[in-house]
Amino acid sequence: MNSVRIEDAVKRFGSTRALDGVSLEASEGITGLLGPNGAGKTTLLKVLATVMSLDSGSIEIFGRDPSRHRHRLDIRRRLGYMPQEPGFHRSFTAFEFIDYVAILKEMTDRKARHAEVDRVIALTGLEKVAHKKIKALSGGMRRRVALSQALLGDPRLLILDEPTAGLDPEQRLRFREVMSRLGEERSILLSTHQTEDVAALCPRVIVMNHGKMLFEGTPKDLREVARGSVWFSEARAPEARLSWRTGEGVHRNIGTAPPGANLVDPSVEDGYLLLLGDEAFIEAAWRRSRQCAGRPWFTGRYR
Amino acid sequence: MVHRSLPVALSLARVEARKLLRNPMVILGTILSFVITIGVTWRDIPVLNRHDSLTVDALVPLAAAVLVAAHLATIRPRRYKTTELWDSLVTSDATMTAAHLLSALLLAFFALALVLVQLSYMKVIGGVATPRPAIILTGPALVAFAGGFGVALGRWAPRIFVAPLGLAGVVAVCTVLIGNTYQHNREWLSLWVSSEGLAGIPSELTLRPDGWRLGYFLGLVALAASVAFIPDASKRVLAASLATVALVGTFLVANQLTKESPRDLQRAITTQLQQGWTAPSCREYSSVAYCPMPGYEPWIDRWRRPTEGVLVAVPAGARPTDLRLLQAPGHTQRYDEDRNSFVSRWLDREGRRGALASETDIHPSMRWGRNSAQGESELSIALMVASRTIGLDSRFRLTEDDLQALGDPRGGNFKVGRRRSQCTSIEQGRAIVALWLAAQATGATEAEFASAAARVPYQAERADGPTYFDPLAWNLLGYTYGTSDDYRVLWGARETNYALQLLGRDQTEIRAVVAEEWSLLTDPATTTDQAAEVLSLRPLPSLEEAHDNWGLVYRGLKQWGTAPCH
Ligand SMILES: Nc1ncnc2c1ncn2[C@@H]1O[C@H](COP(=O)(O)OP(=O)(O)O)[C@@H](O)[C@H]1O
Numbered sequence: 001m002n003s004v005r006i007e008d009a010v011k012r013f014g015s016t017r018a019l020d021g022v023s024l025e026a027s028e029g030i031t032g033l034l035g036p037n038g039a040g041k042t043t044l045l046k047v048l049a050t051v052m053s054l055d056s057g058s059i060e061i062f063g064r065d066p067s068r069h070r071h072r073l074d075i076r077r078r079l080g081y082m083p084q085e086p087g088f089h090r091s092f093t094a095f096e097f098i099d100y101v102a103i104l105k106e107m108t109d110r111k112a113r114h115a116e117v118d119r120v121i122a123l124t125g126l127e128k129v130a131h132k133k134i135k136a137l138s139g140g141m142r143r144r145v146a147l148s149q150a151l152l153g154d155p156r157l158l159i160l161d162e163p164t165a166g167l168d169p170e171q172r173l174r175f176r177e178v179m180s181r182l183g184e185e186r187s188i189l190l191s192t193h194q195t196e197d198v199a200a201l202c203p204r205v206i207v208m209n210h211g212k213m214l215f216e217g218t219p220k221d222l223r224e225v226a227r228g229s230v231w232f233s234e235a236r237a238p239e240a241r242l243s244w245r246t247g248e249g250v251h252r253n254i255g256t257a258p259p260g261a262n263l264v265d266p267s268v269e270d271g272y273l274l275l276l277g278d279e280a281f282i283e284a285a286w287r288r289s290r291q292c293a294g295r296p297w298f299t300g301r302y303r
Numbered sequence: 304m305v306h307r308s309l310p311v312a313l314s315l316a317r318v319e320a321r322k323l324l325r326n327p328m329v330i331l332g333t334i335l336s337f338v339i340t341i342g343v344t345w346r347d348i349p350v351l352n353r354h355d356s357l358t359v360d361a362l363v364p365l366a367a368a369v370l371v372a373a374h375l376a377t378i379r380p381r382r383y384k385t386t387e388l389w390d391s392l393v394t395s396d397a398t399m400t401a402a403h404l405l406s407a408l409l410l411a412f413f414a415l416a417l418v419l420v421q422l423s424y425m426k427v428i429g430g431v432a433t434p435r436p437a438i439i440l441t442g443p444a445l446v447a448f449a450g451g452f453g454v455a456l457g458r459w460a461p462r463i464f465v466a467p468l469g470l471a472g473v474v475a476v477c478t479v480l481i482g483n484t485y486q487h488n489r490e491w492l493s494l495w496v497s498s499e500g501l502a503g504i505p506s507e508l509t510l511r512p513d514g515w516r517l518g519y520f521l522g523l524v525a526l527a528a529s530v531a532f533i534p535d536a537s538k539r540v541l542a543a544s545l546a547t548v549a550l551v552g553t554f555l556v557a558n559q560l561t562k563e564s565p566r567d568l569q570r571a572i573t574t575q576l577q578q579g580w581t582a583p584s585c586r587e588y589s590s591v592a593y594c595p596m597p598g599y600e601p602w603i604d605r606w607r608r609p610t611e612g613v614l615v616a617v618p619a620g621a622r623p624t625d626l627r628l629l630q631a632p633g634h635t636q637r638y639d640e641d642r643n644s645f646v647s648r649w650l651d652r653e654g655r656r657g658a659l660a661s662e663t664d665i666h667p668s669m670r671w672g673r674n675s676a677q678g679e680s681e682l683s684i685a686l687m688v689a690s691r692t693i694g695l696d697s698r699f700r701l702t703e704d705d706l707q708a709l710g711d712p713r714g715g716n717f718k719v720g721r722r723r724s725q726c727t728s729i730e731q732g733r734a735i736v737a738l739w740l741a742a743q744a745t746g747a748t749e750a751e752f753a754s755a756a757a758r759v760p761y762q763a764e765r766a767d768g769p770t771y772f773d774p775l776a777w778n779l780l781g782y783t784y785g786t787s788d789d790y791r792v793l794w795g796a797r798e799t800n801y802a803l804q805l806l807g808r809d810q811t812e813i814r815a816v817v818a819e820e821w822s823l824l825t826d827p828a829t830t831t832d833q834a835a836e837v838l839s840l841r842p843l844p845s846l847e848e849a850h851d852n853w854g855l856v857y858r859g860l861k862q863w864g865t866a867p868c869h
């Protein structure tokens with residue numbers, strides 16, 4: 001049975017259509033939600049996490065309808081949610097905060113609950129800082145606290161909104177390790193705008209923009225979108241929509257390849273960028289500028 | 304879903320209560336409650352059925368802290384923006400509200416523990432009598448209300464500045480209720496009342512509506528709790544109905560609280576008061592009868608020490624044989640905590656009839672001092688016993704001689720046969736002996752007398768030291784004044800300083816001289832100069848000389864309009 005089924009979901013904020021007819025089904029395994037800022041990922045995940053209702057369309061989670069009180073409680077009992085911007089009780093320690101959420105998740109047996117809190121803390125590698133106040137923790141550590149609480153009670157449905165934002169590479173690897181282990185028996189929906197996460201983790205990828213789903217398939221499928229559209233050249237290719245000089249000194253171009261171009265194997269990111277068009281290019285360029293600040297690498301242009 | 308919500312609420316309440324207890328404001332409030340209790344009882348032996356109300360006052364700072372802390376805890380999800388995450392969890396807002404309210408209740412149990420610890424402390428430092436159950440519970444109820452009020456504020460107005468504002472509002476309302484409503488008992492609607500009661504009102508003679516007041520507090524707790532649930536959509540109707548019920552209940556109780564206490568209760572108390580005079584229960588030691596009010600029996604030993612300290616220095620044959628220490632509340636105090644003054648009215652009436660006065664009894668008060676105040680209490684008893692032994696009596700009827708001594712001030716209160724309750728012992732040699740007897744009674748009376756005498760130097764010369772001259776030792780009057788209507792003797796500064804000289808000399812020798820010259824020294828006609836000579840005291844300038852040195856004219860007793868002691 002599908003854990004999640006959404007049909008023709010619409011959510012408006014004033015004149016903005018944050019969700020504009022989204023339909024999707026998900027069962028066991030990890031589904032990556034990819035899209036630029038404002039694509040509607042958070043809105044979709046909030047709806048799935050039962051903290052937001054739809055304007056129209058239907059939604060079913062574990063065969064239950066979240067608009068009905070009883071059903072909503074059933075869903076929530078089997079749900080782990082990590083909001084994009086989870087707040088923290090700053091004066092609580094990491095342990096206390098997670099423990100507090102555990103109580104809110106109806107874990108009332110103190111001993112068993114503490115054991116469960118210890119388990120998720122170990123899972124996310126927070127042992128060393130578990131008894132530090134949250135206000136003293138780094139951003140990456142706080143993300144892990146947020147993830148830990150989502151994992152409490154081993155929920156069948158995990159909804160993670162940008163779980164890798166702000167993690168350093170080592171933390172990101174660790175996260176992937178945890179996710180791949182968990183993803184086997186439950187449904188995980190995670191949003192990101194990091195294509196590497198999706199490529200590394202998700203058997204299934206959904207690309208969104210402007211509240212619509214643009215793509216649904218495996219990372220391999222997404223990569224294939226760009227096959228024949230990525231090539232190397234000595235100088236910046238005028239045909240390229242996006243072009244940058246790689247560490248090896250050659251230019252990597254994405255766009256409509258000229259005949260005889262030195263085509264290379266595309267990456268998931270290439271497929272994603274092609275799919276989204278200009279806006280994604282702007283975003284990608286901006287992101288790269290942050291990753292390699294101060295180096296004259298960016299030669300992209302917009303069409 | 305109660306079957307799942309209740310354990311969640313309980314678990315949360317435990318966590319929240321622990322958080323509250325670790326809140327710096329709450330810790331400060333806890334410390335303050337001890338500081339207040341220890342401070343207020345520092346100079347008084349606690350009387351538990353009176354000082355029990357202190358435990359309510361002492362919890363006021365803690366209650367204020369709990370109000371603010373509970374509010375902060377309630378608005379925490381908003382302050383730290385965890386509402387979105389909380390919304391995805393199965394626990395409802397109503398359960399959270401219940402948890403916060405329960406945590407306030409747990410704090411009330413903590414407050415009850417504080418109350419019990421403080422009452423035990425009072426007992427350990429020598430407290431007498433039994434605390435009133437309703438009052439023991441009033442302080443914790445106050446803390447519960449403060450917590451509930453904080454939670455309700457947090458639910459209705461989740462802004463950080465609201466709690467201090469709410470607190471200020473409560474303080475303002477209570478200040479208005481306490482002030483200026485002496486006659487109407489509206490003071491009892493305040494969360495705290497003025498603690499004048501601690502000054503020495505025995506609760507046996509008091510109509511304090513403590514049961515109604517506890518009920519009023521519990522009503523407020525229920526009101527705050529039900530109001531806190533109203534913002535939760537799913538419980539709105541139920542919560543609003545409960546709030547209405549609580550409001551009506553509180554109102555009805557408040558109505559009782561502001562009523563005058565029933566006449567039959569008032570009568571029962573005045574009857575008891577009268578019985579204390581007419582049929583006291585007494586115990587006798589060395590032919591002195593000690594008659595404490597019920598519950599004050601442990602104080603007999605405290606009264607015995609200064610009493611026996613005085614009597615042992617009196618020649619055996621001169622000791623009074625009918626000495627009785629009958630504990631009684633003084634007239635100057637306020638009894639009726641229900642603010643209807645019925646005890647004062649009764650005492651005034653009986654006092655005018657002379658029914659309460661006794662020619663022979665000494666009336667120890669309802670207070671006994673501790674630490675630095677112990678000397679005050681002992682000296683008070685010693686002064687009364689010494690006055691009685693010497694025969695210095697402040698209660699008599701004016702004679703023709705008195706009027707003459709006063710310069711013949713006819714009219715008004717100055718008529719032959721008028722009852723007096725105050726006299727002056729100035730220029731009477733026996734005053735030196737009385738003061739010395741009282742001062743030498745115990746170590747504490749000696750120290751107390753020495754420090755009191757130091758404040759009334761008989762300064763004949765203007766040269767250095769004080770910038771005033773006062774021939775009267777007014778502060779010695781204070782030792783017996785607030786205690787009882789008996790023995791309101793105005794002592795002279797000159798006699799006081801002669802007595803101080805006696806204290807500095809060999810006491811066996813003095814006792815021998817006093818015993819030998821007893822009848823001369825205690826004769827009302829013996830002047831201060833004569834007594835000083837018999838006792839071989841270093842002469843002090845006469846009152847005339849002293850006045851002269853200060854550029855004043857001594858006019859004798861006329862100067863004060865107080866008749867000489869008989
Ligand atoms: N609470 C809101 N009020 C108004 N507009 C909103 C709100 N939440 C989201 N939006 C708008 O909906 C669109 C989708 O937002 P969001 O779901 O947060 O996108 P993403 O998570 O993919 O960045 C954006 O245009 C955003 O501005």
Ligand SMILES: [Mg+2]
Pocket residue numbers: 038041042043084161
């Ligand atoms: Mg988002």
